[in-house]
Amino acid sequence: MVLYDQRGTGLSPRVSPDQLSFQQYLNDLDAIVTMFGAESSETVLLGHSFGGQLVAQYVSTYPEKVDSVIMAEPGPLNQEMAANGPTRGFTLDSILPGTIARIESRNLDCPDEHAGDDYFIEQMMVRANPGYWCDNIPPRNVLWRAGYDANQQVTASMNQSTGELMDLVSDIDRYQGRILFLASECNSVIGETYQRKQMNYVPNSTLEVIPDAGHHIFHDNPEYALDTVISHLGTGVDEGIVR
Template sequence: MMISVRGVNYHVQVWNENAKDSLVLLHGFTGSVVTWEKVSSLLPTTMKIIAIDLLGHGKTDAPSNELLYSMEEQVEDLEDLFKQLDLHSFILVGYSMGGRVALSYISTYPERVKSLILESASPGLKTEEERANRRNSDEALAKKIEQNGIVSFVNAWENISLFETQKKLSKDTQLAIRNERLAQREVGLANSLRGMGTGAQKSLWPLLNQITTPVYLISGELDEKFCLIAQEMMDELPNAKHMIIAEVGHAIHVENPTQFATIIKDVYHK
């Protein structure tokens, strides 16, 4: 379904519409609601599952105004969307970029989130120097996407080291991931990098100790960088658990959807 939020049309996919308990899913950069189809099929029908195409992604609008893509604007869009969907209390799941969005959301609206599940996510970069360097590299990538187009970008993106482990997946799964990426629009991805890339967003590290909601950090064993980030986050979060999933990389929900769904079910039944 499409929902108008603060002048932007958001695409939302809902499974088990009449269920009482709610689960919200936020995808990563170059993703869409499609990434959650397998996991959602493995979850109980007693859960209302709401997957959202974030700004500039999937079938949600991709405005040309990059100011609309800031993390603060994305959080306000989600809050308005949740009000329209009459969501008062839910489990929030965020993968990678969606994890940064989820962390930003709970930092602003903690009362709505029953439990937070962060998959391969970070609170951003700690220093202004790191953020400035990342903004420069994200701007260079944004320009490359605009100049060379989606196909050229995806050909390069699917071969970065972060996704190396996905080459072990079945050809059908790899093709589905590629098609999901190819369905994106240049302006949406470029502005997403500029507005809510890791360099653009403010660091959430100083706010972690204020998040009292149960937080479940999920990392792939083969994704060393995000395993280390999660371990650092554990030192700051007052109510957190870190789970390392064997033999997978960055996208656990794609590389081992059954185990990912089991974790969600465990959190749901707590």
């Protein structure tokens, strides 16, 4: 199993904006699959949230390199789903938590020049999205230092010149393997109802709902989520590429 921090996030180095794009993330994932999956009899991709969007584009681009795919509550997979999905940018619900998070970020004893902004975007991901969590209570200490610059640059690069989200699944029918969607019971924004709509664009896909879990599925109900993944994969899996 391979778990990596994407470029500009987590413990990965902070890099210049010209190194942060969705295409670069796709290239990075391909390099990891090539390095660790070349000798494997079966390569599995598991992507959560944005990672699910990345996996969708990857398997559409390199269908021959992947044996099985799991997407855990991926964000919008095309413009149609983006138009009916989570609202980006500031909303009335995000103004107060955003203001508090920004003030907090300015008063941190930061280890580097990026840490304050990274803290801000991390807090916005949980505080400004109450519908994602069970009882609308965000989890604590789950994210692994989200990257502010990466979030802004990569998200922007996913939009076309028209401002619409690129179609991440336009060629996914080239992939002949099974695709499993995971949705959490508590997420009222991009949970079960939303993912069932996304499945209309993804052939040969099934969905499993993880009970007693919000958007951070593997944190909230790890045993049930992992059992579901193992059941989907069956036996004989030698390598997993996980994000």
